[in-house]
Amino acid sequence: MVINKTLSRKMRQLKGKVKETRKQRKERKLENLTIQNQIKTIVLPVLGVFALLIVAFVYLKTRPPPVMA
Numbered sequence: 001m002v003i004n005k006t007l008s009r010k011m012r013q014l015k016g017k018v019k020e021t022r023k024q025r026k027e028r029k030l031e032n033l034t035i036q037n038q039i040k041t042i043v044l045p046v047l048g049v050f051a052l053l054i055v056a057f058v059y060l061k062t063r064p065p066p067v068m069a
Contacts, residue, residue, distance in 0.1 A: 020028070
């Protein structure tokens with residue numbers, strides 16, 4: 001029973017913010033740069049394609065029907 005009680009307790013959290021080392025800060029900045037580059041190269045073109053598809057769909061659906069002579 002004693003083992004179960006000790007396992008069920010949560011570990012104590014230290015108060016305050018954990019300091020970041022130079023290496024961790026450099027890695028975080030590099031990760032942010034790669035994410036920004038991915039946004040420019042992947043996300044924006046995909047959103048552009050979706051916008052063009054929506055515009056084309058609306059254009060095709062709102063054209064008047066052809067006139068039969």
